[in-house]
Amino acid sequence: MIELVELNKxxxxxxxxxxxxxxxxxxxxxxxxxxVMGPSGSGKSTLLNMLGLLDxxxxxxxxxxxxxxxxxxxxxRARKRSEMIGFVFQAYHLVARLSxxxxxxxxxxxxxxxxxxxxxxxxxxxxxxxxADRGHHLPRQLSGGQRQRVALARAIIRHPLLLLADEPxxxxxxxxxxxxxTLIEELNRDGITLLVVTxxxxxxxxxxxxxxxxxxxxxEDRCRQPAVPESAHG
Amino acid sequence: MGxxxxxxxxxxxxxxxxFRSAMILLAIGFGVAAVVVLTALGEGARRYxxxxxxxxxxxxxxxxxxxxxxxxxxxxxxxxxxxxxxxADVAVLGRRVSGLQQSAPLVxxxxxVSFQQRxxxxxxxxxxxxxxxxxxxxxxxxxxxQLEDIERASVECLIGxxxxxxxxxxxxxxxxxxxxxxxxxRVVGVLQGRGxxxxxxxxxxxxxxxAAAQRLFNTAGLFRVIMQVREGYDxxxxxxxxxxxxxxxxxGENDVTVVSPDALLSTFDDILTAMTLGVGAIGGISxxxxxxxxxxxxxxxVGQRTEEIGLLKALGADDRLIRKLFVLEAVLLSVCGAxxxxxxxxxxxxxxxxLLPQVDFAVPLWALFGAGGVAVGCGFxxxxxxxxxxxxxxPLNALQRR
Ligand SMILES: Nc1ncnc2c1ncn2[C@@H]1O[C@H](COP(=O)(O)OP(=O)(O)OP(=O)(O)O)[C@@H](O)[C@H]1O
Ligand SMILES: [Mg+2]
Numbered sequence: 001m002i003e004l005v006e007l008n009k010x011x012x013x014x015x016x017x018x019x020x021x022x023x024x025x026x027x028x029x030x031x032x033x034x035x036v037m038g039p040s041g042s043g044k045s046t047l048l049n050m051l052g053l054l055d056x057x058x059x060x061x062x063x064x065x066x067x068x069x070x071x072x073x074x075x076x077r078a079r080k081r082s083e084m085i086g087f088v089f090q091a092y093h094l095v096a097r098l099s100x101x102x103x104x105x106x107x108x109x110x111x112x113x114x115x116x117x118x119x120x121x122x123x124x125x126x127x128x129x130x131x132a133d134r135g136h137h138l139p140r141q142l143s144g145g146q147r148q149r150v151a152l153a154r155a156i157i158r159h160p161l162l163l164l165a166d167e168p169x170x171x172x173x174x175x176x177x178x179x180x181x182t183l184i185e186e187l188n189r190d191g192i193t194l195l196v197v198t199x200x201x202x203x204x205x206x207x208x209x210x211x212x213x214x215x216x217x218x219x220e221d222r223c224r225q226p227a228v229p230e231s232a233h234g
Numbered sequence: 235m236g237x238x239x240x241x242x243x244x245x246x247x248x249x250x251x252x253f254r255s256a257m258i259l260l261a262i263g264f265g266v267a268a269v270v271v272l273t274a275l276g277e278g279a280r281r282y283x284x285x286x287x288x289x290x291x292x293x294x295x296x297x298x299x300x301x302x303x304x305x306x307x308x309x310x311x312x313x314x315x316x317x318x319x320x321x322a323d324v325a326v327l328g329r330r331v332s333g334l335q336q337s338a339p340l341v342x343x344x345x346x347v348s349f350q351q352r353x354x355x356x357x358x359x360x361x362x363x364x365x366x367x368x369x370x371x372x373x374x375x376x377x378x379x380q381l382e383d384i385e386r387a388s389v390e391c392l393i394g395x396x397x398x399x400x401x402x403x404x405x406x407x408x409x410x411x412x413x414x415x416x417x418x419x420r421v422v423g424v425l426q427g428r429g430x431x432x433x434x435x436x437x438x439x440x441x442x443x444x445a446a447a448q449r450l451f452n453t454a455g456l457f458r459v460i461m462q463v464r465e466g467y468d469x470x471x472x473x474x475x476x477x478x479x480x481x482x483x484x485x486g487e488n489d490v491t492v493v494s495p496d497a498l499l500s501t502f503d504d505i506l507t508a509m510t511l512g513v514g515a516i517g518g519i520s521x522x523x524x525x526x527x528x529x530x531x532x533x534x535x536v537g538q539r540t541e542e543i544g545l546l547k548a549l550g551a552d553d554r555l556i557r558k559l560f561v562l563e564a565v566l567l568s569v570c571g572a573x574x575x576x577x578x579x580x581x582x583x584x585x586x587x588x589l590l591p592q593v594d595f596a597v598p599l600w601a602l603f604g605a606g607g608v609a610v611g612c613g614f615x616x617x618x619x620x621x622x623x624x625x626x627x628x629p630l631n632a633l634q635r636r
Binding site: 049052054055074075078079081082083087089093095097098102106107109110111112114115154 | 235236239243246247250251541542544545546547548549550551552553554555628629630633
């Protein structure tokens with residue numbers, strides 16, 4: 001589904017250049033569950049943004065379902081994002097003036113789904129995420145865990161093929177964190193390709209495939225031992 | 235994104251950023267209200283003036299000797315005529331032109347009018363009874379002139395109220411014998427009010443039979459003929475018929491000018507419309523200021539909503555949609571502002587009508603729609619640049635507010 005070939009991204013910080021992605025080669029198949037770990041500043045978010053077509057590489061190739069994305073213009077990339085990709089941002093990025101339900105329905109609205117259908121699907125998703133009674137609340141009236149769920153609901157309401165989550169549990173207590181993780185893993189079992197960036201070792205080790213990044217390079221790419229029984233189902 | 239959803243999205247933004255929206259609404263509302271009120275003042279002035287000059291009415295033609303090629307202007311007071319218009323001409327016109335209801339010949343001069351020992355120099359008008367009816371003059375007392383034969387001098391006369399006051403000084407006016415130069419006449423009626431005619435104050439004038447005035451001023455020619463067009467006839471056609479008949483009477487030479495007051499009034503009309511346009515434009519400047527405010531606020535709004543723009547892009551909105559949303563929001567606000575401003579302006583006018591009932595304040599439609607159009611156009615134009623800039627933001631940079 002995804003293929004990165006010698007991908008590079010350098011940021012200039014004043015005089016100094018930072019190699020955020022350094023010759024990345026990566027293949028991800030549909031339905032995989034990956035975690036990305038590594039020290040701060042190692043380029044995890046940059047990789048995630050690259051995969052989500054939010055950023056452009058300086059060099060290298062990024063094939064998404066066989067399509068060379070570096071050749072696409074912004075409008076086509078926007079369309080790809082709307083068709084295939086769901087984001088869960090570390091900072092939620094909810095629209096403050098919109099209610100939880102309106103935030104969740106925003107992707108459908110942008111895709112031109114009619115109001116009644118939007119309502120039906122948002123109701124479904126909110127029930128699944130346990131926030132059905134929070135639909136009319138504004139983001140600031142919600143707790144961190146509830147906001148994260150709203151963000152997650154928004155990410156999955158269009159049934160994306162690829163779900164990119166940047167530290168989805170970073171701001172949550174262990175209880176809500178575990179709930180959110182359970183939810184996204186359920187989605188992965190339903191067939192979504194899942195990529196989670198995290199500092200949380202426990203969360204990272206739940207993934208079937210675990211990447212480790214240091215200084216813009218993938219230094220480790222290993223599969224979880226299927227033999228470990230108690231980590232299979234939380 | 236569907237059109238209805240775009241509108242909904244913008245509407246939510248407008249109603250949920252109350253302060254910002256209120257500022258724009260206020261600015262545009264003020265601008266539109268200013269245009270509405272200013273043009274209504276101009277239009278009110280125009281109507282006031284037209285009404286003051288409307289004494290002649292639309293169905294009246296004025297004929298005077300001499301050719302005047304320029305149309306629309308005021309007729310020259312001393313026309314160097316090739317040939318006089320005579321009472322005989324007027325009589326023929328009355329018989330031949332069926333579209334003429336009645337005609338009032340006019341001879342004009344000034345003379346000393348005396349009563350007992352007192353004397354006063356006034357305007358003397360020689361005319362027929364038709365003058366009072368065509369000009370819709372009102373009599374304070376007495377009756378109109380009664381002339382059996384227009385070509386015969388009568389002793390009857392009408393006087394204005396100023397003349398009555400100054401000359402008779404409280405003595406009974408009706409039946410009083412006046413001397414006009416060496417001619418004697420008897421007052422049968424007193425005119426009411428000023429009854430302005432060609433810039434003259436009829437209040438200080440004396441009106442007598444046209445034949446008497448002709449003798450008095452020793453002239454055969456007429457100064458003016460005021461003709462009333464019969465109802466249902468086209469004044470332009472009647473005017474042409476009058477010219478044709480006179481041309482025939484004057485050995486094939488067209489040596490008279492016939493104007494309809496419409497032509498006269500249209501000159502005033504043009505001037506006053508230009509004035510209204512001018513004040514409307516001044517009001518328009520405030521709309522421009524409102525437009526610049528829209529631009530500033532859109533810039534600020536784009537700055538404040540950078541994160542939202544990044545999010546929308548991450549969710550798949552393309553540049554055009556982002557620009558459309560921001561422009562639409564500004565336009566929507568402008569429309570609301572224009573509507574509110576118009577209503578406020580109209581309300582102020584209602585108030586103005588209460589305070590000054592004699593002036594007919596009215597917003598010309600062009601001003602109402604023009605102001606609204608300019609407001610919405612400003613909203614569109616001035617939001618375009620910031621909205622385009624917003625749409626060009628890179629999704630990641632916008633999300634991270636870099
Ligand atoms: N827009 C940018 N401009 C300049 N430098 C940037 C930009 N984005 C990232 N960087 C730099 O690139 C490097 C990688 O950043 P990235 O955000 O990918 O790290 P990360 O692994 O996600 O770190 P963390 O775990 O703290 O989130 C960092 O050194 C960062 O300073
Ligand atoms: Mg990061």
